[in-house]
Amino acid sequence: MTPVLRAEQLSKRFGGLQAVQGVSFSVAPGEILAVIGPNGAGKTTLLNLLSGLYRPSAGRLFLGDRDVTSLSVEGRCRLGLGRAFQIVRPFPEMTVHENVTVGALFGTPGTRLHDARAQAWTLLERTGLIAHAEKAAHDLTLLQDKRLEVARALATRPRLLLLDEVMAGLRPTEAQEAVALVRSVRDSGVSVLFIEHIMPVVRDLADRVIVMDQGQVLAEGPYHDVTQDPRVVSAYLGTPLTEVT
Ligand SMILES: Nc1ncnc2c1ncn2[C@@H]1O[C@H](COP(=O)(O)OP(=O)(O)OP(=O)(O)O)[C@@H](O)[C@H]1O
Ligand SMILES: [Mg+2]
Incomplete structure (x- = not known):
């Protein structure tokens, strides 16, 4: 099946800083994909590249079969890319x-x-x-x-919804309600890509997790695999998350 979105070697440089470097991934129809990683890893910059707020320094982006690399935010929105937070307040x-x-x-x-x-x-x-x-x-x-x-x-009738830390500031019970809402969005046929620091939310929601560090993809896979990956533990988690329930 054609992915809803496909990023090919996306990069973004701010002056001397390589905020995103050679990031490639795709989102399948109906998939919930999480992007995690330490502060400054390039997660929000990546989302801005996907939504069209930033132009990439290199790389290409596809929505379905369509190359949208030079398309505006509005153009991408019309092709089914929705973003909660920051579209318009x-x-x-x-x-x-x-x-x-x-x-x-x-x-x-x-x-x-x-x-x-x-x-x-x-x-x-x-x-x-x-x-x-x-x-x-x-x-x-x-x-x-x-x-x-x-x-x-x-x-805006999106096929893919982009969420940047929408759970931030919520109490645990509220976060669980928000998790249920995102699930119901997916069940209605919309793919979801979300950035999140709250690991129980990532565990409960994500079909697949991409870990970013220093602008690059450090690891990618199911929650339980990436959170056991020694490189992810040392770059982001500090300790393995086996005990988290
Ligand atoms: N508009 C900008 N101009 C210059 N540098 C930027 C800009 N936006 C982000 N950066 C830098 O790019 C790097 C990646 O930032 P980004 O906001 O994408 O990280 P993040 O993974 O979202 O972090 P956080 O978890 O804190 O939200 C950081 O070093 C940041 O300072
Ligand atoms: Mg961010």
Whole structure:
């Protein structure tokens, strides 16, 4: 099956710093892929290369069969690449429902307002925000805010959703709710690539894990394999994670 996304030797240099170097991987349809690694490893830079915020210094990127290396953020969004966080910040004075409606209107050009509003209700139901639909976005709790980010990204009808540390700051029970939400997104047919430092979340969610260090892929595989890899332990984890439940 054609991968949803395929990165070929992607690199990004900032002046003298090689933030991402020769990174190649692909995401299969319906797959949840985690990207982990120490601070400064190049994870967010990689995500910015995928979403189109940064142009690579070298390498190529494909969405399905299409070479999107020089396509804009908006162009990639139209081809099914969704990003929670940083697409556009929520409009704080607008209601939750209005915020998702905006995502639906602009994510798919030509969408009529009536249809966008209806789609927004469906997404609020799916993301557990229906009871908060009429609240102003700035009145949401942190967990509800994360849900809104996911709802807005889904409104653009992505085939692949990119998430950068969306669990940060959540309490453990809230993180479990967020894990369930990401699973339900995948079950609806959307692939997910997420960056995360919370290892129990990575363990519970990821089908496959890519470990980055100093801009490069250090290891790749199932959670239990990469977390036992001595290079990963020494570069990132400090101690093996066998005892974590
Ligand atoms: N816009 C930029 N200009 C210059 N250097 C940058 C820029 N963005 C990132 N860097 C540098 O590139 C390297 C990789 O940063 P990046 O933010 O991708 O790491 P990260 O893996 O996401 O780290 P963290 O886990 O702390 O979020 C770092 O050395 C960082 O300082
Ligand atoms: Mg980062």
